[in-house]
């Protein structure tokens with residue numbers, strides 16, 4: 056099998072590490088070799104974080120080379136662009152349209168061109184799914200389950216090496232039982248959104 | 260915290276640091292001591308998790324020097340021992356290390372020293388292999404978590420067979436990489452392990468005469484270390500025998516760079532035997548030179564410093580081998596930063612084109628076209644969390660010292676992020692504990708200026724106490740603020756002596772920071788809750804006015820270990836959009852919404868200020884900052 060490369064971007068504290076572990080555990084259960092590399096350390100305090108997950112056979116480095124990611128998942132709108140160069144020309148992307156505006160914007164030190172970003176992503180056609188995953192997670196019970204919404208959504212894409220069932224089972228193994236219910240709801244909401252992203256239009 | 264779980268399959272997802280922990284447990288380690296530091300922390304966390312099951316004594320020590328000394332004692336009594344730290348932690352532990360190199364070990368002693376090329380989460384990019392060369396000690400460089408586990412076991416063997424401490428050096432992309440590894444936990448010992456006994460021997464007490472003798476011994480050992488690397492196939496040609504040897508160029512590489520080389524070669528469609536270096540110092544260069552026989556040139560791929568490259572260059576010179584050795588010194592690879600497949604592939608491609616023009620190399624896609632159309636995302640630096648009590652402490656000092664041009668010396672921990680705007684509350688940052696001595700030091704040359712040092716609770720125990728004594732004794736005028744958030748936050752919430760517990764929540768003596776300050780001779784000490792901004796501002800004023808050393812203990816739990824409080828909201832009618840809460844305080848839950856069309860027409864300049872409900876911790880600070888009473892807790896239904 057050709058290596059499947061997944062990049063997960065987001066803001067520190069959004070649960071990107073957990074999402075990558077769930078995907079990796081599911082791939083392991085499916086019999087693949089797995090490598091992941093996550094951002095651990097200072098960037099976890101509200102900084103840009105990126106996880107690499109590679110699955111397949113005879114894997115080498117854990118870092119995904121430029122232009123080779125099959126799938127980009129972003130837990131935050133603008134962070135999707137930080138992983139964009141990793142995406143292959145045919146790669147698909149699942150993006151949470153919810154913004155997290157860094158305080159530096161309010162201080163005039165940087166800008167958040169939300170409209171331009173949305174326009175760029177929409178110009179990419181159907182390979183990009185953009186929806187408000189945070190709202191769906193809040194509806195399921197907590198914004199912390201945004202990562203589960205994203206996993207649910209990606210499970211509906213064509214050509215995934217792991218099925219939705221496998222992903223959820225992996226999540227169940229990793230999450231403490233008291234969190235199963237809310238995360239299950241979030242995962243199912245994600246599945247619905249993945250199939251029909253228009254259901255949760257972007258709000259700003 | 261372990262995110263992996265028991266799966267029925269014998270293959271498990273292991274993080275590099277977890278793999279090292281299991282390797283040590285499998286090797287029968289009996290004593291482990293460490294100070295947390297990214298990217299090394301999880302090694303000890305995992306061992307503490309399983310210590311009771313395997314009869315291991317494991318501790319979070321107050322600093323790396325103490326950790327290593329603890330491990331030395333255990334080794335000299337005959338136990339297998341391990342000390343774990345990040346690369347800059349070895350600077351702190353270097354004093355015992357240098358002598359230990361001379362005196363040697365009895366039970367195997369392994370130092371896990373994790374390097375952070377990049378750097379991602381460190382103040383320097385220093386290469387521990389150079390430190391090891393300085394100390395003349397062997398280093399093992401794993402490429403993957405699976406290899407890290409095997410190398411950990413081998414490190415104990417090597418330490419015992421040559422009687423030297425051994426450094427295992429994972430880098431971020433081994434330490435924090437997860438891999439599927441065939442693994443199940445080793446059986447637990449059925450009976451408690453017998454206690455050990457330290458045998459007296461003059462060889463354990465360094466004196467100049469012994470030192471001279473031991474230095475000769477250590478030098479004589481160097482060759483044996485290298486030979487051992489070759490014997491154990493840590494340094495070897497991959498694949499061992501092949502007929503793919505059509506290319507007359509050699510590649511020598513080690514650590515994670517080995518993965519990038521293999522991936523780049525596969526992408527370029529070039530197959531050639533690669534010399535893999537698992538033991539880079541002291542490099543058994545003869546073996547590499549054998550591999551180079553018949554080759555016209557050699558490319559050396561290593562992250563951080565050209566450690567292999569320099570040793571090989573010297574050895575080739577002595578053997579009179581005159582092939583070009585390229586790598587970092589020749590400018591073919593960058594001297595700083597982390598590598599990846601792209602860096603290595605680009606460098607190899609350029610090099611092959613240079614020396615092997617007959618090879619036809621495929622164009623490998625790098626990034627997709629059209630990347631230039633992408634809008635620029637906002638800059639997003641790490642900052643203090645929403646509700647972080649440190650922000651309140653910094654803010655209170657800024658506020659109370661307005662117009663006084665006070666100098667803030669910073670330190671290493673989450674509060675390093677106080678340096679970020681809008682607070683900009685760290686004028687200097689050097690290393691663990693430096694804030695205290697530097698505030699006193701500045702006082703010597705600019706006595707009219709207020710000097711305030713900020714450091715965390717764990718850092719206070721690590722290296723804040725001697726400079727505090729020094730400041731009192733030498734009569735400096737300064738204020739020390741201990742940002743006591745009841746945990747070692749940056750590295751993931753390890754305990755420290757000021758909490759009353761240790762390990763896995765076992766009770767431990769509680770060592771009171773205020774009592775220590777008092778015993779150090781500080782006469783002005785105040786403990787304040789930073790969530791109470793007016794008290795904090797008043798205390799800051801008083802502390803700075805005190806003509807000597809004053810200490811404030813700003814005590815409030817880190818939000819990651821505290822229960823979330825009632826989220827706050829902004830009353831749009833009361834909010835005058837002055838932006839003070841954003842521009843002076845800067846909690847990341849606060850943001851300015853983009854102007855709506857209506858507002859634009861009304862001629863408004865700034866959008867509504869909002870609180871991201873899911874981010875707000877409910878600390879209430881913004882409500883105290885707002886001069887218009889526009890912020891209040893949500894009414895609970």
Ligand code: SF4
Pocket residue numbers: 100642643644645646647648649673674744748749817818819
């Ligand atoms: S983790 Fe705790 S100490 Fe670190 S920035 Fe967040 S609230 Fe502050």
Ligand code: SF4
Pocket residue numbers: 645646826827846847848849870874875876877878879880881882
């Ligand atoms: S109460 Fe205010 S300062 Fe505290 S976390 Fe919420 S928004 Fe931030």
